[in-house]
Structure formats: structure tokens, C-alpha cells
Amino acid sequence: MSLPGRSMKSKAERMASRAEDTSLLDGRVSSLIMRLAIPCIIGLSINALQQFVNAIFVGRLGAQAIAAVSIALPLVVLLTAVGQGIGIGTASFVSRNLGAGNSLEANRGASLALALAAPIGVTLTGALLFGLRDVLALLGGSPTIMPAALDYASTLLFGYTLMLLNMVSGFVARAEGNTRFSMWTMITAFALNALLDPILIFSLHLGIRGAALATFLAQLAATGLYILYFVKQLGVVRVRISYITLGDGRVKQLAAIGAPATITGILSALAFVLLNRAAAQFGDNSVAAVGIAARLLTIGALPIMGLCIGSQAVLGFSWGAQDFARVQRAAKFMLSIAVAFSVTFSAVVVIFARPIVRLFSSSEDMTEIAISTCIMFHLFFGLFGVQYVAITMLQSFGKVRLSAVVSFARQGYLFVPAILLLPSIWGFKGLLISQATAELGAGLLAVFVIVRQFGDLKGMLVSSDRLVKAES
Incomplete structure (x- = not known):
């Protein structure tokens, strides 16, 4: 009599051996995770650098151009959240089915996700273009910057469907362990x-529209690379029209795992808006201080996000293969790296807040406000590593509801009430307390959840060992 999951695992081993990049059955969990995570970290950093470079070139067009791009930024964040939701749901579905040896189901899930991404992208693009002026006005677009904002956002929106397809394709490639291709594509x-950027903006005199057009053409090139990836079958997953079916609950599975990620992205945009509005009542220096602290938080979060995105394939694959010992080893390694980095980053910002703030501004008044803001925003950032590892584990295991509870805490049901209430009671100090309290509360919740998850894994290992002894 064979053990449950053993036949599935043997199929998974045969299937995974076809991968050309990194075998998800590599016995060295720590080295495997780092090989998968490092390209993800680099890719996320490249994406942030792309936004930085765009801002440099657009800045040469004047203050109105910069303002126009800033007004469109929340719109980009919201649209990106849709892609992240579809991509994370797809990655979890694909990696778990690959681990279970069900490569056909993984193929169907990936094919369906890419087929859904295109009409979703076209629908959102059409809806936003139809009411774009009203949307930009809602985001704060004044009459003086509205023409530039319309030029930039309308051109950028035409490339949104390509961006959505690229994001989902990247998640599929990473889910099968091919993070290097995704990195080189980015x-x-x-x-x-x-x-x-300089050619279209200055040489061809397209101005801010040229910046958006450069992004569109870059997305088009990335789409071409992913088409080549799937047509040439450079990975394990096969994308075919014949695999696209709406039955068997696949859409529900993709949406259930991806929805919390999408809502979290929306909450991130909302949190930034609420922070800015709360800070605005205390003056421009306060707004600038919050902006510096929030940017530092993003810089600290990116490596942890890259580590977890790269590791999700290992967790999902091992969970699907019912290899709970491997799941435990992978999760412990992720947690140790994520916590070590987040604690170190938090300590560096808190201790060296003054010289760090000086890199952004020479204003004495703003510097003093920014120092206290950076310290309070990063006081409990050491817990962020626990939060993101917990969320990644739950997504990889397909635990939808618990994933949503942890995901929505930091910038949702803990932060929103605090930022709406505390500044009216304690002024700017209340704003700082709002962020710190939400970070602490979400971190403690994540600690509780992750301890329970490790306890459940230990129980599964004990049950598996007993089954082995009973059948030997």
C-alpha cells in the first residue's frame, strides 16, 4: 500500500524535471528560495527605478508635468492592484497543482487567467477613458494641470491591457520557478x-505624452517576450486556447486567492490618500515629511515582498505535493530572512533618521518634522517581515479567509479608523500614532497566525510519521 500523496509526488517529480530553469524539488530549500527570490527582488527594484527615471525626465518639463504624473499615480496603483490580484491567485493555483502532479489543471488555470486578463484590461481602460476628466478631478487635478494629466493618463491607459498581461505572465513564470526570465523581461x-524617454519627450517634442508612450512601448516589448516564452515552451506550464474553460470552479479559485491582494492594493492607495489629507491640515512641511517616511517604508518593503513572491512557488508546490516537512523548512527560512531584514531596516531608520532625512531636504523646519515621522513610521516595522510571510503562507496554502484577515489589517480595518479619529484628538502626533498603532496591531496579529500555522504543520508532520510507521 502506498502513502497518500506519494504517487502524486512522483508525478510531480517527473513533471518538474522538465523545467529548464530551477527545479522546485531541489532538496536545498534555502539555496532554492534565494535563487528564486533574488531575481524577484531585483525585478521589483527595477520597477521602482523605472518610476524614478521617468520622474527625472518629466521633471525637466516643469512643475505642472510633475504634478500631472503625481495626480495619475493613485490611478496606476489601483490598476496595478487588479493585476497583482489576478497574478497572485494564478500563482497560488499553478504552484499547488504542479506540486500535486496535476500539470493539466495548472495549464488550464494559467490559460484561463491570461484569457480573462485581456477583457478585464480592455473593459477597465474603456471605462476610465470615458470618464477620465472626472476621475482626475476627483484625484485632485486642478484646471492648470488637467491638460497635461489628461495627455499622460490617456496615453498610459492604452497600455494597461499589456501591463496586465505582463503581470499575470510574470506570476505564472515565477510560480513554476522561472524567476530569472521574469527578471530579465523587467x-x-x-x-x-x-x-x-529622452527621445520621445525631447527629441520628438512629444512632452509628457512621450513619457507615457515610452512606457507603453516598453510594455509592448515585454509582452512580445512573454509570448515567445509560452510559444517556445521555455517553462513547464503550457498556455493554449483549448485549455480555456470557465467550468470546474477555476474562476472562483483564482478570484478567492487574488481578491485579498487586489483589495490590499486598493487599501494601500486609500491609505496614502488619507495620510496626505490628514497631514495637509498641518501644513506643507507635514505633507512632505509623511511623503519621505512613506517612501522609506516602500523601500524597506520591496526586498521582503520580492523574497516572499519568489518563495511562493516553493511553498505552494510543496503544499500541493503534501510534503509538509519541506513546507516547514521553507517557511522557517523565509521568516528568518524577512524578520532579520525588517528589524535591521527599522533600526537603521530609527537610529540614523536625521542623516537619512537630510538626503531629501535641507529645510530645518521640515527636517525636524520628518525625523519624528520616520521614527514613528518605522518603530514597529520589524514586524512587517512576519506580516508578509504569514500572508504568503496563507495564499500558498489556499486559505482565503484567513489571508484576507491578515492582509486587510495593516492598511485597512486597523489603520483607517485610527487615521480618521486620532489626528482630530492629538493633532499631528495622532497621525504618527495611527501609523505606529496599525503596524503594531497587524504585526501582533501576524505573529499569532503564523504560530498557529507552524503548529498545524507540526501536527500534519506527526500524523504523516504515524501513517508511515503504521504501513511499514
Whole structure:
């Protein structure tokens, strides 16, 4: 008599051996995770650098151009959240089915996700273009910057469907362990964007529309690379029209795992808006201080996000293969790296807040406000590593509701009431307490959840060992 999951695992081993990049059955969990995570970290950093380079070139067009891009930024964040939701749901579905040896179901899930991404992208693009002026006005677009904002956002929206397809394709590639291809695709798109920016903006005199057009052409090039990836079958997953079916609850599974990620992205945009509005009543220096602290938080979060995104394939694959010992080893390694980094980053910002703030501004008044803001925002950032590892584990295991509870805490049901209430009681100090309290509360919740998850894994290992002894 064979053990449950053993036949599935043997199928998974045969299937995974076809992968050309990194075997998800590599016995060295720590080295495997780092090989998968490092390209993800680089890719996320490249994406942030792309936004930075765009801002440099657009800044040469004047203050109105910068303002126009800033007004469109929340719109980009919201649209990106849709892609992240579809991508994370797809990655969890694909990796778990690959681990279970069900490569056909993984193929169907990936094919369905890409087929759904296109009409979703076109529908959102059409809806936003139809009411774009009203949307930009709602985001704070004044009459003086509205023409530039319309030029930039309308051109950028035409590339949104491509961006959505690229994001989902990248998650599929990473779910099967091919993080390097995703990384090089993002690097290629960044290099092309940086090359085209000065040509289109200045040489061809397209102005701010040229910046958006450069991003569109970069996304088009990335789409071409992913088409080549799937057509040439460079990975394990096969994407075919014949695999696209709406039955068997696949859409529900993809949406259930991806929805919390999408809502979390929306909450992130909302949190930034609420922070800015709360800070605005205390003056421009306060707004600038909050902006510096929030940017530092993003810089600290990116490596942890890259680590977890790269590791999700290992967790999901091992969970699907019912290899709970491997799941435990992978989760412990992720947690140790994430916590070590988040604690170190938190300590560095808190201790060296003054010299760090000086990199952004020489204003004495703003510097003093920014120092206290950075310290309070990062006081409990050491817990962020626990939060993101917990969320990634739950997504990889397909635990939808618990994933939503942890995901929505930090910038949702803990932060929103605090930022709406505390500044009216304690002024700017209340704003700082709001962020710190939400970070602490979400971190403690994540600690509780992750301890329970490790307890459940230990129980599964004990049950598996007993089954082995009973059948030997």
C-alpha cells in the first residue's frame, strides 16, 4: 500500500524535471528560495527605478508635468492592484497543482487567467477613458494641470491591457520557478523605457505624452517576450486556447486567492490618500515629511515582498505535493530572512533618521518634522517581515479567509479608523500614532497566525510519521 500523496509526488517529480530553469524539488530549500527570490527582488527594484527615471525626465518639463504624473499615480496603483490580484491567485493555483502532479489543471488555470486578463484590461481602460476628466478631478487635478494629466493618463491607459498581461505572465513564470526570465523581461522593459524617454519627450517634442508612450512601448516589448516564452515552451506550464474553460470552479479559485491582494492594493492607495489629507491640515512641511517616511517604508518593503513572491512557488508546490516537512523548512527560512531584514531596516531608520532625512531636504523646519515621522513610521516595522510571510503562507496554502484577515489589517480595518479619529484628538502626533498603532496591531496579529500555522504543520508532520510507521 502506498502513502497518500506519494504517487502524486512522483508525478510531480517527473513533471518538474522538465523545467529548464530551477527545479522546485531541489532538496536545498534555502539555496532554492534565494535563487528564486533574488531575481524577484531585483525585478521589483527595477520597477521602482523605472518610476524614478521617468520622474527625472518629466521633471525637466516643469512643475505642472510633475504634478500631472503625481495626480495619475493613485490611478496606476489601483490598476496595478487588479493585476497583482489576478497574478497572485494564478500563482497560488499553478504552484499547488504542479506540486500535486496535476500539470493539466495548472495549464488550464494559467490559460484561463491570461484569457480573462485581456477583457478585464480592455473593459477597465474603456471605462476610465470615458470618464477620465472626472476621475482626475476627483484625484485632485486642478484646471492648470488637467491638460497635461489628461495627455499622460490617456496615453498610459492604452497600455494597461499589456501591463496586465505582463503581470499575470510574470506570476505564472515565477510560480513554476522561472524567476530569472521574469527578471530579465523587467530589466529589458526598463532599459527600453529609459532609452525612449529622452527621445520621445525631447527629441520628438512629444512632452509628457512621450513619457507615457515610452512606457507603453516598453510594455509592448515585454509582452512580445512573454509570448515567445509560452510559444517556445521555455517553462513547464503550457498556455493554449483549448485549455480555456470557465467550468470546474477555476474562476472562483483564482478570484478567492487574488481578491485579498487586489483589495490590499486598493487599501494601500486609500491609505496614502488619507495620510496626505490628514497631514495637509498641518501644513506643507507635514505633507512632505509623511511623503519621505512613506517612501522609506516602500523601500524597506520591496526586498521582503520580492523574497516572499519568489518563495511562493516553493511553498505552494510543496503544499500541493503534501510534503509538509519541506513546507516547514521553507517557511522557517523565509521568516528568518524577512524578520532579520525588517528589524535591521527599522533600526537603521530609527537610529540614523536625521542623516537619512537630510538626503531629501535641507529645510530645518521640515527636517525636524520628518525625523519624528520616520521614527514613528518605522518603530514597529520589524514586524512587517512576519506580516508578509504569514500572508504568503496563507495564499500558498489556499486559505482565503484567513489571508484576507491578515492582509486587510495593516492598511485597512486597523489603520483607517485610527487615521480618521486620532489626528482630530492629538493633532499631528495622532497621525504618527495611527501609523505606529496599525503596524503594531497587524504585526501582533501576524505573529499569532503564523504560530498557529507552524503548529498545524507540526501536527500534519506527526500524523504523516504515524501513517508511515503504521504501513511499514
